[in-house]
Amino acid sequence: MTSLELRNISKGFKSGKVLDDVSLSVKAGEIVVVFGPSGTGKTVLLRMIAGVHYPDTGSIAIDGEDVTDASPEARGVGMAFQNFALFPHFSTFENIASPLEARETPAGRLKEQVGAIARMLKIDHVLGHAPRELSNGQKQRTALARALVAQPKVLLLDDPLRNVDAKLRYEMRLELPRLLRTFNAAVIYVTQDYKEAMALGDYIAVLRNGRIEQWATPMSVYREPVSIDVARLFGDPTINLLSCKLTVNGTGSITLFDRRVPIAETYAHAAGRDLVAGLRPEHVVVSESEAPDAIPFDLDAVMPVNVRSVLYLRGAKGEELLATVGETEAAKFGRGQRKVWVRFAPSHLLLFDAASGQRIAPQVH
Amino acid sequence: MTTATPQTATAPRRPGRHRLTRRALPYLLSLPALLVCIGILIPFFTAVYYSMMRYRLNLPMMKGFIWFDNYISFLSDGAFWNTISISLIYAFVTVTGELLLGLGIALLLVRPTRLNNAVSIMLLLPLMTAPALAALMWKLMTNPNFGILSYLVGLFGFTDFRWASDPSTALLTVVLVDVWVYTPFIMILLLAGLRSLPKQPFEAAALDGVPRSFVFFRITLPMLMPYIITASLFRLLDSIQQFDIIYSMTQGGPGDTLMVFQVQSYLEFFQYTNVGRSAALLIVLWAITYALSNLFIKHWLKLRERAHGPA
Amino acid sequence: MNQISTFEKIVRGVLIALVLVFFLFPIFWILLMSFQNNDQILRIPPSLFFEPTLQNYLALLTGRLETTAGNLDIAFMRNLGNSLLLSTCSVLLSLALGVPAAYAFARYKFRLGENIAFTLLSFRFAPPLLVLLPLSLFFKQLHLTDTYIGLIWVYQLICLPLILWIVRGYFEDISPDIEHAYRISGHGWWKTFRKIAIPLARPGIAAAGLLAFIFAWNNFVFALILASAAKQPVTVGALAFVTASGIQYGQIAAAIVLSVTPTLLLALYAQRYLVEGLSLGAVKG
Numbered sequence: 001m002t003s004l005e006l007r008n009i010s011k012g013f014k015s016g017k018v019l020d021d022v023s024l025s026v027k028a029g030e031i032v033v034v035f036g037p038s039g040t041g042k043t044v045l046l047r048m049i050a051g052v053h054y055p056d057t058g059s060i061a062i063d064g065e066d067v068t069d070a071s072p073e074a075r076g077v078g079m080a081f082q083n084f085a086l087f088p089h090f091s092t093f094e095n096i097a098s099p100l101e102a103r104e105t106p107a108g109r110l111k112e113q114v115g116a117i118a119r120m121l122k123i124d125h126v127l128g129h130a131p132r133e134l135s136n137g138q139k140q141r142t143a144l145a146r147a148l149v150a151q152p153k154v155l156l157l158d159d160p161l162r163n164v165d166a167k168l169r170y171e172m173r174l175e176l177p178r179l180l181r182t183f184n185a186a187v188i189y190v191t192q193d194y195k196e197a198m199a200l201g202d203y204i205a206v207l208r209n210g211r212i213e214q215w216a217t218p219m220s221v222y223r224e225p226v227s228i229d230v231a232r233l234f235g236d237p238t239i240n241l242l243s244c245k246l247t248v249n250g251t252g253s254i255t256l257f258d259r260r261v262p263i264a265e266t267y268a269h270a271a272g273r274d275l276v277a278g279l280r281p282e283h284v285v286v287s288e289s290e291a292p293d294a295i296p297f298d299l300d301a302v303m304p305v306n307v308r309s310v311l312y313l314r315g316a317k318g319e320e321l322l323a324t325v326g327e328t329e330a331a332k333f334g335r336g337q338r339k340v341w342v343r344f345a346p347s348h349l350l351l352f353d354a355a356s357g358q359r360i361a362p363q364v365h
Numbered sequence: 366m367t368t369a370t371p372q373t374a375t376a377p378r379r380p381g382r383h384r385l386t387r388r389a390l391p392y393l394l395s396l397p398a399l400l401v402c403i404g405i406l407i408p409f410f411t412a413v414y415y416s417m418m419r420y421r422l423n424l425p426m427m428k429g430f431i432w433f434d435n436y437i438s439f440l441s442d443g444a445f446w447n448t449i450s451i452s453l454i455y456a457f458v459t460v461t462g463e464l465l466l467g468l469g470i471a472l473l474l475v476r477p478t479r480l481n482n483a484v485s486i487m488l489l490l491p492l493m494t495a496p497a498l499a500a501l502m503w504k505l506m507t508n509p510n511f512g513i514l515s516y517l518v519g520l521f522g523f524t525d526f527r528w529a530s531d532p533s534t535a536l537l538t539v540v541l542v543d544v545w546v547y548t549p550f551i552m553i554l555l556l557a558g559l560r561s562l563p564k565q566p567f568e569a570a571a572l573d574g575v576p577r578s579f580v581f582f583r584i585t586l587p588m589l590m591p592y593i594i595t596a597s598l599f600r601l602l603d604s605i606q607q608f609d610i611i612y613s614m615t616q617g618g619p620g621d622t623l624m625v626f627q628v629q630s631y632l633e634f635f636q637y638t639n640v641g642r643s644a645a646l647l648i649v650l651w652a653i654t655y656a657l658s659n660l661f662i663k664h665w666l667k668l669r670e671r672a673h674g675p676a
Numbered sequence: 677m678n679q680i681s682t683f684e685k686i687v688r689g690v691l692i693a694l695v696l697v698f699f700l701f702p703i704f705w706i707l708l709m710s711f712q713n714n715d716q717i718l719r720i721p722p723s724l725f726f727e728p729t730l731q732n733y734l735a736l737l738t739g740r741l742e743t744t745a746g747n748l749d750i751a752f753m754r755n756l757g758n759s760l761l762l763s764t765c766s767v768l769l770s771l772a773l774g775v776p777a778a779y780a781f782a783r784y785k786f787r788l789g790e791n792i793a794f795t796l797l798s799f800r801f802a803p804p805l806l807v808l809l810p811l812s813l814f815f816k817q818l819h820l821t822d823t824y825i826g827l828i829w830v831y832q833l834i835c836l837p838l839i840l841w842i843v844r845g846y847f848e849d850i851s852p853d854i855e856h857a858y859r860i861s862g863h864g865w866w867k868t869f870r871k872i873a874i875p876l877a878r879p880g881i882a883a884a885g886l887l888a889f890i891f892a893w894n895n896f897v898f899a900l901i902l903a904s905a906a907k908q909p910v911t912v913g914a915l916a917f918v919t920a921s922g923i924q925y926g927q928i929a930a931a932i933v934l935s936v937t938p939t940l941l942l943a944l945y946a947q948r949y950l951v952e953g954l955s956l957g958a959v960k961g
Contacts, residue, residue, distance in 0.1 A: 047856070050856070050860050051859070051860070052856045052859075052860075071387070071859070071864070071865075072856065072859040072860045073859050073860070073861075073862045073863055073864050075860075076862075077860060078860070079856075079857065079860045081853050081856075081857060083851070083853060085851065085853035085854050085856065085857040086854075086857075087854060087857070087858065087872060088854070088876070089875050089876060098858065098861040098862075098863075099861040099862050102861050102862025102863050103862060143857075146857070146861065150861075150862070390780070390784075390865070391780040391783075391784035391786050391788075391789060392780075392786070392788060394776040394777055394779060394780035395776075395777040395780045395781065395788065395789055395792060396777075397773035397774070397777060397836075398773065398774065398777040398792050398796070398836060398840060399788070399792055401773075401796070401832050401833065401836050401837075402792050402795045402796060404829075404832075404833070405795070405796075405799050405807055405833060406795070407810075407814075408806070408807045408808075408809075408810035408811045408814065409799075409802070409806060409807060409810075411810040411813075411814075412806050412807075412809065412810045415810065470695055473688060473691055473692055473695070474692070484692060484695075484696060486944065486947045487696065487699075487700060488695070488696070488699050489943055489944075489947060489950060490699070490700065490703060490940055490943065490944075491699050491702075491703075492943075492954075493890055493894075493936075493939045493940055493942075493943035494703070494894070494936050494939070494940070495893070495894035495895075495896060495910075495911045495935070495936065495939070496894070496896070497894075497896035497911045497912075497914070497915065498894075498910075498911060498914055498932055498935050498936055499702075501914055501915065501918060501928070501932055502702050502703070502706050502932055503702065504918075505706065505709065505925065505928065505929065505932075506702060506705060506706075508925075510718065511717050511718045511719075511720070511722070511925065513705055513722050516720065516721060516722055545698070545699065545702065548699075549699070550954060553950070553951050553954060553955075554951075554954075554955050557951050557955070602801040603801075606803045606804075608804070608805070608896070608897050609896040609897065609911075612896075612897075612900075613896070613915055626803065627803055627804075627805050627897075630803075630805055630809070631805060634805075634809050640809070640813075643805075643809060644806075644809065644810075647803050647805055647806040647809070648806070650803050650806075651802055651803055651806055654801050654802060654803065655798070655801075655802070657801070658798055658800075658801040658802075659798075661801070662797060662798070668955075669845075
């Protein structure tokens with residue numbers, strides 16, 4: 001059952017069009033992550049679902065009922081803001097109780113429900129405090145509790161972990177999905193962090209320039225990005241991008257680093273076009289010893305990142321390549337190693353049209 | 366928690382067509398403010414209209430439209446030029462005095478100690494006194510028979526100091542009252558301005574061993590300039606239209622030594638019942654203040670932005 | 677600024693003392709006079725030490741004055757009552773009208789709002805007589821001359837713009853997200869206004885109200901033109917009193933003391949808000 005449905009939403013401000021023909025739907029119990037760099041209208045989209053802004057064109061329906069023109073208090077959604085937006089002159093308890101108080105819940109039941117959700121979010125011990133006495137993590141949990149307490153059909157989370165410290169963010173990233181599943185609401189989660197998007201979302205909507213550029217499961221977005229821009233947004237370090245041209249002479253091939261790389265015939269329809277080949281750093285195999293078909297590179301620098309290391313490689317003609325290797329592997333490259341040998345599997349290459357930036361999908365005949 | 370009871374799971378209210386009420390809301394809320402605006406604009410335009418008429422309340426049959434004759438007659442009217450010069454002199458003398466005094470006091474009190482804060486609070490009192498009543502207070506103090514000030518200046522040899530009754534000292538007296546009432550205003554503004562200045566330039570200057578006079582003239586003063594300009598314009602605008610103090614003190618006398626714009630206009634209206642001339646005089650005053658106020662608003666908005674963030 | 681020499685400290689102290697004397701002496705002196713009878717007042721040289729008397733205040737309070745020339749009826753308490761009535765009602769009305777309008781200006785950017793705000797601001801510096809003189813003629817036609825209602829309405833010209841400027845800034849300082857969160861929780865805009873906007877802007881509303889009261893109380897020219905003796909506030913009444921009673925200096929002083937005390941007390945009570953209010957938000961106290 002579709003809990004939330006947006007159709008052809010467009011919104012423009014004096015500064016320009018922020019959302020252009022956006023459509024999406026979310027089922028009860030689903031988490032859809034709206035992902036994109038800052039300023040792309042993610043927050044505006046969320047606020048339109050909540051009723052704070054109104055779309056220029058398009059419709060919004062919750063549980064089949066059209067709410068496009070409804071005021072915020074009539075929509076029955078729950079929203080947690082990035083900067084918490086707690087009522088500073090109410091206690092934590094009163095903050096959380098607010099939606100229940102609006103629905104005229106009797107005092108006994110109200111206390112019960114607030115207590116239950118506070119316990120669930122581990123803030124029951126600060127219920128009597130004022131918001132300014134809470135830590136950021138507690139404030140965020142209070143905002144979440146307030147959004148959840150009336151068991152809304154639609155839950156809107158506006159980058160809730162942005163203003164929370166790194167350790168807490170990591171913990172909550174694990175906790176949130178579990179928490180949200182118990183409520184069975186349709187959830188829209190906005191974030192700029194691709195790792196968060198991939199960890200939390202059942203589906204990811206990549207929002208760029210006011211349009212949804214890709215709508216897919218996290219794995220699909222990562223493995224089959226619809227464009228160069230999407231490929232770059234997902235992945236750390238950023239995907240390697242190399243210009244090339246596909247020539248077909250019996251078999252198809254492209255030239256990378258002065259080597260011919262065979263390309264499957266399912267890409268034959270892209271022959272003759274200027275292309276950009278994408279290769280994720282984790283797919284670049286680096287060894288310190290020469291191997292057949294391996295391409296020589298200069299190792300410029302090694303940067304440890306958590307349990308991996310990023311290798312900065314420079315090719316014969318000065319081309320730059322990033323590769324990631326595991327911890328144990330990285331140790332080999334620490335001691336003044338200058339020359340390394342690189343291999344990769346052609347099947348790991350993503351091919352994009354240079355002009356449009358769109359990925360070229362293999363055509364199966 | 367997963368077994369949700371139906372009541373809490375629904376929205377508190379049914380959605381409906383709210384677009385019209387939404388749009389109308391700000392207009393409804395500001396309706397009274399709009400009425401007040403109209404309540405100001407109607408008399409204003411009426412005054413403009415009257416200023417172009419020959420209209421005396423005691424001679425209503427003579428009422429007639431004469432375009433700009435009132436204004437033209439001002440040009441050759443000694444009383445008019447007297448009004449302009451007295452008003453301008455009054456305005457500039459009071460504002461200059463208040464500025465210098467206010468700046469000096471603000472500099473004295475700039476450090477936020479308990480004592481300084483208490484003093485600046487006490488100094489608010491004259492500002493909170495009704496100017497009309499302040500004039501009465503000073504009238505009592507300058508009474509030739511028992512006024513303490515008359516007595517004090519007598520000790521210095523000015524035995525027959527007539528204060529406001531004497532044409533040569535009347536201006537001084539009312540300026541004194543004005544300075545007494547309004548200097549705290551400038552002082553407060555400049556004090557707040559001084560305290561809001563960034564500390565780094567001063568700390569750097571102290572480290573460099575820069576002499577105090579240099580610090581004052583080349584660092585403090587330029588940074589304080591926006592506040593000085595705003596405060597001065599504010600007071601200038603009020604001073605040139607001063608009524609309460611002068612009317613309470615002397616009703617414009619002795620003779621016409623203190624016939625500033627509004628006092629003159631008031632007398633034209635109520636004593637000579639000359640609505641046309643009185644209105645014309647006010648329009649001239651209004652033109653001056655309008656030009657000045659536009660200048661003031663520009664500076665005031667800049668300061669406000671600094672205090673609050675962009676509007 | 678660490679090394680302040682003792683000499684400087686002394687100079688500073690002397691200057692501050694001089695300043696305090698200049699600005700506080702008149703109030704102090706009139707206060708003294710109000711406790712003196714005529715003989716003590718006329719004594720030369722004037723003295724700080726005398727036997728105080730309450731007869732001036734009694735005369736004002738009871739409304740009767742016994743002089744050598746006969747008995748005089750003083751209606752000064754009525755002036756005081758008028759001031760209280762006019763100021764209180766004007767402020768209450770302007771708050772009721774102005775706070776919602778300030779909210780509208782703060783939250784919604786609409787052309788009419790900007791025009792109203794600009795008009796009110798630019799007429800703040802227009803000569804009051806420009807509006808009052810034609811208004812006095814209108815009032816005659818509308819039979820509003822010398823009525824409390826007419827005066828309270830006219831006093832809005834003073835109070836309302838003040839409320840609008842000061843309170844608008846306070847509303848603008850409240851993060852809109854807080855109000856959005858309250859509405860999304862399920863409350864309508866009126867409840868949001870009452871329970872969120874107003875409580876959070878309360879300091880500003882209090883400041884604006886107090887300042888409006890002080891300005892209304894201290895106003896002179898409005899009542900001078902539009903009110904007759906029965907409805908005059910103290911500012912006009914005191915002047916009339918001086919002219920009428922001529923020689924009763926002690927009572928004049930007492931009348932002045934009674935007239936200025938309310939605003940002075942209010943100012944001391946609300947001094948925190950005064951800086952920002954007086955500068956119309958240009959500086960934060």
